[in-house]
Amino acid sequence: MAQLRICQWVKPAATPYPSKTKLMSNKASDQLHRLIHSMSKPEKRYFKVHSSRNSPEEENNYQVLFDAIDRQVEYNEEKLLKKFAEKAFVHRFSISKNRLYNAILRSLDAFHISGSTEAQLHRQIHSASILYNKSLYDQSLKILEGAKKIATRHELLPILCEIHHWEKRILEKNQYEDIEDSSQLETIVIKDRELIQELSAIDELWHIKSQVFHLLYRQGKARNAQETAAFKSIIDQTVKQASSLAKGTEATYLQNHIYSAYHFGLGEYDKCYPYLSKNLELIEANPLFFTNEPSTWLSVLTNAMYVGMRLGKWKESFRLMDKLRAYRDQPELIQNEDVQVRLFGIGCSAELALFAQSGEFEMGVALVPAIEVGLKKYEGLLSSVRIAHFCFNTAVCYFGLGRYQESMKWLNRLLNEIPIDKTRDLHCMAQVLSLVVHMELGNDRLLPYSLRSTQRFLETRRKVYGVEEILLRFVGDSLKKRQGSSAVARYQQLADELAPLKIDSYERNAFEFFDFHAWAVSKSTGKKYRELLAA
Numbered sequence: 001m002a003q004l005r006i007c008q009w010v011k012p013a014a015t016p017y018p019s020k021t022k023l024m025s026n027k028a029s030d031q032l033h034r035l036i037h038s039m040s041k042p043e044k045r046y047f048k049v050h051s052s053r054n055s056p057e058e059e060n061n062y063q064v065l066f067d068a069i070d071r072q073v074e075y076n077e078e079k080l081l082k083k084f085a086e087k088a089f090v091h092r093f094s095i096s097k098n099r100l101y102n103a104i105l106r107s108l109d110a111f112h113i114s115g116s117t118e119a120q121l122h123r124q125i126h127s128a129s130i131l132y133n134k135s136l137y138d139q140s141l142k143i144l145e146g147a148k149k150i151a152t153r154h155e156l157l158p159i160l161c162e163i164h165h166w167e168k169r170i171l172e173k174n175q176y177e178d179i180e181d182s183s184q185l186e187t188i189v190i191k192d193r194e195l196i197q198e199l200s201a202i203d204e205l206w207h208i209k210s211q212v213f214h215l216l217y218r219q220g221k222a223r224n225a226q227e228t229a230a231f232k233s234i235i236d237q238t239v240k241q242a243s244s245l246a247k248g249t250e251a252t253y254l255q256n257h258i259y260s261a262y263h264f265g266l267g268e269y270d271k272c273y274p275y276l277s278k279n280l281e282l283i284e285a286n287p288l289f290f291t292n293e294p295s296t297w298l299s300v301l302t303n304a305m306y307v308g309m310r311l312g313k314w315k316e317s318f319r320l321m322d323k324l325r326a327y328r329d330q331p332e333l334i335q336n337e338d339v340q341v342r343l344f345g346i347g348c349s350a351e352l353a354l355f356a357q358s359g360e361f362e363m364g365v366a367l368v369p370a371i372e373v374g375l376k377k378y379e380g381l382l383s384s385v386r387i388a389h390f391c392f393n394t395a396v397c398y399f400g401l402g403r404y405q406e407s408m409k410w411l412n413r414l415l416n417e418i419p420i421d422k423t424r425d426l427h428c429m430a431q432v433l434s435l436v437v438h439m440e441l442g443n444d445r446l447l448p449y450s451l452r453s454t455q456r457f458l459e460t461r462r463k464v465y466g467v468e469e470i471l472l473r474f475v476g477d478s479l480k481k482r483q484g485s486s487a488v489a490r491y492q493q494l495a496d497e498l499a500p501l502k503i504d505s506y507e508r509n510a511f512e513f514f515d516f517h518a519w520a521v522s523k524s525t526g527k528k529y530r531e532l533l534a535a
Contacts, residue, residue, distance in 0.1 A: 032101050033075035050107040061089050121147050121159050137170045154288050155248050157199050205254040212261045223506045231265045249289045269310045276304040295342050302350035309357050344374040345386045356393040359530030364397030388418045388426045404440050429513040435475050451475050467510040470497050491524035
């Protein structure tokens with residue numbers, strides 16, 4: 001594999017933003033503090049100009065309070081009250097905070113109006129409504145016609161509905177003098193019905209998508225026929241019915257999204273990947289539609305990376321990773337904390353997984369310092385599942401380099417610090433992998449205890465992979481060190497038992513976490529584990 005540049009995903013912040021967990025512990029409302037700390041430097045500069053221009057009499061109070069809260073790393077209202085005890089606004093502090101909060105929102109609205117197509121259209125519609133109320137119907141209609149062209153180009157269906165509403169009101173006020181015959185009225189009705197029908201179909205597609213993802217998040221990939229049937233029952237007829245009524249970009253995206261998730265849930269990666277590729281092409285071909293949804297493109301891209309690596313499409317997955325890095329380097333993203341969190345949580349996680357699964361372990365370990373910084377910086381903003389994947393794949397990278405102590409450290413971090421209820425499958429694999437690490441370290445004293453602990457944990461689960469049962473039995477047999485059975489023979493037998501499970505429609509899911517079969521083959525043949533991954 002060609003050597004790749006290691007990116008620095010996260011730069012340590014001089015004054016890190018406090019976690020949500022800490023913020024929620026404050027008794028006083030911290031919403032103003034969180035809003036101020038979410039603002040970029042240009043937004044803060046604009047607020048100061050905007051507030052002085054629009055509220056000169058309150059400028060001093062706004063600026064003083066704004067700056068004081070901006071300097072607080074963690075919100076402390078008691079300190080603010082003491083600091084401004086002589087100020088009149090302290091006597092009605094909750095009202096003063098609320099006014100400042102609303103002033104900031106007005107400033108942000110003005111700052112972002114030029115960058116949001118929807119915001120500009122809403123402002124145009126508001127202008128049209130003002131002209132309408134002044135009986136300037138021709139002027140109102142002219143503005144609506146311009147807005148309609150933009151909304152149509154961007155496929156903003158809800159806004160088009162609103163524009164149609166005002167157009168019909170103007171027709172009424174003009175006593176229908178622009179209508180030459182009743183067929184024109186019929187055309188208006190047909191267009192309205194088509195628009196409503198398409199919106200309804202998109203809503204139905206969104207509902208189907210949400211059902212598929214809710215099932216996927218709740219139960220994970222299907223492990224038996226019953227769970228497979230649960231996935232199939234969601235989309236058998238409803239997707240086809242809704243798809244026939246919706247033809248636009250959003251509908252096409254949702255259809256691809258549904259089928260990619262559906263096939264992913266069934267472990268049918270060969271069928272999932274084309275739908276992910278279609279959505280990537282759709283997003284890149286329609287930048288106007290997706291420009292305000294960077295997380296959509298990011299999710300599709302990283303999902304395609306993951307599914308691609310499961311199919312052995314290593315070159316394609318690394319090509320997608322290069323796209324991800326190029327996107328990360330865009331300067332406008334630096335100011336958006338939500339995008340930064342997603343770039344780290346989704347993007348860096350996908351890159352680490354790619355290194356762990358492709359055998360590029362050095363590159364994975366090279367990311368560890370940035371991962372440590374990111375986990376600390378975004379504490380409280382990352383899901384337990386995301387953190388668990390960071391821990392597991394880091395452990396895999398260290399394992400691949402034979403640095404078993406470091407691997408065990410990250411596995412213990414996952415097992416001891418991450419809640420089990422939301423990461424049960426990963427907890428199971430981490431427990432099993434920890435047994436493998438103990439074997440590599442020759443921890444014969446700790447291994448029996450770890451084996452019993454893992455057995456007890458697996459007994460509490462409804463769903464157990466056959467892979468897990470085989471590996472636990474193998475560890476138990478290895479501890480007994482049966483006479484007449486060499487270590488090489490035992491590993492060969494283990495590899496033979498695991499081989500058919502790698503192609504089983506349900507069991508193969510277990511090998512996505514760690515390729516236990518490749519490890520068994522490496523122990524029985526003397527080949528390097530990383531070489532077998534790329535084979």
